[in-house]
Amino acid sequence: xxxxxxxxxxxxxxxxxxxxxxxxxxxxxxxxxxxxxxxxxxxxxxxxxxxxxxxxxxxxxxxxxxxxxxxxxxxxxxxxxxxxxxxxxxxxxxxxxxxxxxxxxxxxxxxxxxxxxxxxxxxxxxxx
Amino acid sequence: xxxxxxxxxxxxxxxxxxxxxxxxxxxxxxxxxxxxxxxxxxxxxxxxxxxxxxxxxxxxxxxxxxxxxxxxxxxxxxxxxxxxxxxxxxxxxxxxxxxxxxxxxxxxxxxxxxxxxxxxxxxxxxxxxxxx
Numbered sequence: 002x003x004x005x006x007x008x009x010x011x012x013x014x015x016x017x018x019x020x021x022x023x024x025x026x027x028x029x030x031x032x033x034x035x036x037x038x039x040x041x042x043x044x045x046x047x048x049x050x051x052x053x054x055x056x057x058x059x060x061x062x063x064x065x066x067x068x069x070x071x072x073x074x075x076x077x078x079x080x081x082x083x084x085x086x087x088x089x090x091x092x093x094x095x096x097x098x099x100x101x102x103x104x105x106x107x108x109x110x111x112x113x114x115x116x117x118x119x120x121x122x123x124x125x126x127x128x129x
Numbered sequence: 130x131x132x133x134x135x136x137x138x139x140x141x142x143x144x145x146x147x148x149x150x151x152x153x154x155x156x157x158x159x160x161x162x163x164x165x166x167x168x169x170x171x172x173x174x175x176x177x178x179x180x181x182x183x184x185x186x187x188x189x190x191x192x193x194x195x196x197x198x199x200x201x202x203x204x205x206x207x208x209x210x211x212x213x214x215x216x217x218x219x220x221x222x223x224x225x226x227x228x229x230x231x232x233x234x235x236x237x238x239x240x241x242x243x244x245x246x247x248x249x250x251x252x253x254x255x256x257x258x259x260x261x
Binding site: 012015016019020022023026027029030031032033035041043044045046047048049050051053055057060094096097098099100101102103104105106107108110111119120121122123124125126 | 148163233259
């Protein structure tokens, strides 16, 4: 009891824990660009967990291709995939609405495949 | 020198409060910025036609006309028949499946057909659009 300043709580363990949390979140941060719409995914029993660090497109129920919050044209898709994947060959995930047109989906997959070898369709579990 | 001697050695510590503030702000930023995208999905793989010399056999073709039906060799079938058809052809060769969709067919149905084909053991599934 030499002075009021010395009665402080020892914050060193707190800083240690916070630093560890900070480093964990920095390392695990994968800044993916979300398409900006929510779609009704089709059900699939063989669905597997997809790569988290992916280029995500969405195909809405009125057949609009969405990327990063805006509507894009089919011809822009290969360029966007190349730009987003930065020559690292990121996989492409397509969130398709189950009421979208399947021929648009087929064309979108074909366009994305020009720049990425791994193109997936997001689904949901049959129970969900 | 006089000041240091006159106080306890504990009181000469660096003030860490601004450091903690900064670290907390960074921590909250990274927590918020971490987007937990946990997607499940199917990956329709199809073989590279330029390199595959064993790809001579005809793929199993399913047609999805705009009427919303599922047609195999001109016969309308149910979605639950896809997996047995693919599985029954697995005996001699690894089947590759082609899903031909017409404008107006539902993407949900096309995805379910691909899903059932992969359930039946198809190695390569290709979705192709028919232009009409």
